[in-house]
Amino acid sequence: MNIAIDFGGTTIKIGLVHEGKVHALRTLPAHSSKGLIPRLPAVAAAVRELLACHRLSIADCEGIGIATPGLVDTVNRTIVSINDKYSDAVGFSFQSWIADTFQLPFVMENDARSALIGETAYGVAQxxxxxxxxxxxxxxxxxxxxxxxxxxxxxxxxxxxxxxxxxxxxxxxxxxxxxxxxxxxxxxxxxxxxxxxxxxxxxxxxxxxxxxxxxxxxxxxxxxxxxxxxxxxxxxxxxxxxxxxxxxxxxxxxxxxxxxxxxxxxxxxxxxxxxxxxxxxxxxxxxxxxxxEDPDASVLLGVSRLLSEHTA
Ligand SMILES: [Zn+2]
The missing domain is CATH 3.30.420.40 (ATPase, nucleotide binding domain)
Structure with missing residues (x-):
């Protein structure tokens, strides 16, 4: 099972993804004008709740895929630049957050790229x-x-x-x-x-x-x-x-x-x-x-696909 998180400007979507399907989904309001970092504790809690609802734990997961707006350095896994919302996340070490919170492998990608990966892997452009x-x-x-x-x-x-x-x-x-x-x-x-x-x-x-x-x-x-x-x-x-x-x-x-x-x-x-x-x-x-057909799912499926390639 992969954990996929899409930090949208209005809604944060958290999905449990396995073999190209979103098995469970939870959404949180983004409050993105107040920044991304203040939302991380709520995101971590929502991930744990979602797993618990499906009788899963962190140990059952392969890793985490994170999609965000803006220019994402996929090698160093940071946001390089972002327009307007979530500007506090530029340069933030997602690696440290993941290491402190989940201790799982993770990947990061821009949200539109994630959506394109999702659509070409599983969606309307297979x-x-x-x-x-x-x-x-x-x-x-x-x-x-x-x-x-x-x-x-x-x-x-x-x-x-x-x-x-x-x-x-x-x-x-x-x-x-x-x-x-x-x-x-x-x-x-x-x-x-x-x-x-x-x-x-x-x-x-x-x-x-x-x-x-x-x-x-x-x-x-x-x-x-x-x-x-x-x-x-x-x-x-x-x-x-x-x-x-x-x-x-x-x-x-x-x-x-x-x-x-x-x-x-x-x-x-x-x-x-x-x-x-x-x-x-x-x-x-x-x-x-x-x-x-399902824009929310394609971002989650796309980062999950990247994660599977990363951990393979
Ligand atoms: Zn412009």
Whole structure:
């Protein structure tokens, strides 16, 4: 049995994984604006409770796989850099925490890379060797696999900065320091700012919502609200540019879309796929667009897979 922990920005997910299946799952609120390190005692307690519920102990486990946002040094098993939330975890020794708390082998990886490993090993892109993933959460995470190898790059940045490819050189300042990043134009955290720029925003039903979400924009657009319709078109254009950038950069056979936005896949995917195929330069044929069936599971399955390779 492997223990897999996904430190998401909103929820921390803990899974017991065996042979490509999540056998048990527990979630904790992340409170990520207060940092990652203060949550570790609760995470350790939740792991022990979950094991006890299934009549297991630490000794029954092969090891622990940890997925986090940000740039992860997979060799030294630390977070090198992270945007905004969990910034206290940069440079933190997960090795010491694991040694003090569990005394088990462990691996660490970026969450989007973990999801791509999960999807190509067990999910919608099984047996694919050339794939990219784009996941729509608070930000927009990406990862890339070429010739069966997950890209890391010299500084652990390769493949995962697709949310920070510029899609508008005259666009907004991103919290990464760059101008007009996909995330700053069409990420969930930038939604309010994007909506407020619309000249009819104050007459739109969007202005009456306390919490703007992708789902709310879609629902209001479907009900005929003009500002929401225009905002959805703005968002789609940036998402499409982002996906085409990934295709041009990494030459995949398949693009996997994941994250909360895919709860509305019946509306969103047709909106994106036709224009992606039309805009992308792929003389060899058409890139397949696939939607992750269980985004939470794919991160846990991915880090568990890495752990199994590490301990084999
Ligand atoms: Zn950026």
């Amino acid at each position: 047996r694919e060797t050339d794939a990219v993933l784009m996941t729509f959460g608070t930000g927009i995470g990406t990862a890339a696999m070429m010739n069966g190898k997950i890209l890391h790059g010299r500084h652990y940045q390769a493949g995962i900065l697709g949310g920070h490819f510029s899609t508008d050189i005259h666009g907004s300042l991103c919290n990464c320091g760059n101008i007009g990043c996909l995330e700053a134009q069409a990420g969930h955290w930038a939604l309010n700012q994007a909506a407020r720029r619309h000249p009819q925003y104050s007459q739109s039903r969007l202005s009456q919502l306390t919490q703007l979400s992708y789902l709310a924009v879609l629902e209001e657009a479907l009900s005929g609200d003009q500002a929401a319709t225009d905002l959805l078109e703005h968002l789609s254009s940036h998402w499409i540019a982002g996906i085409v950038n990934l295709i041009h950069a990494y030459d995949p056979e398949v693009v996997i879309l994941s994250g909360g936005l895919m709860k509305s896949k019946d509306h969103i995917v047709p909106l994106l796929s036709e224009r992606v195929c039309k805009n992308a330069w792929t003389p060899w044929g058409k890139v397949r667009i696939a939607v992750a």
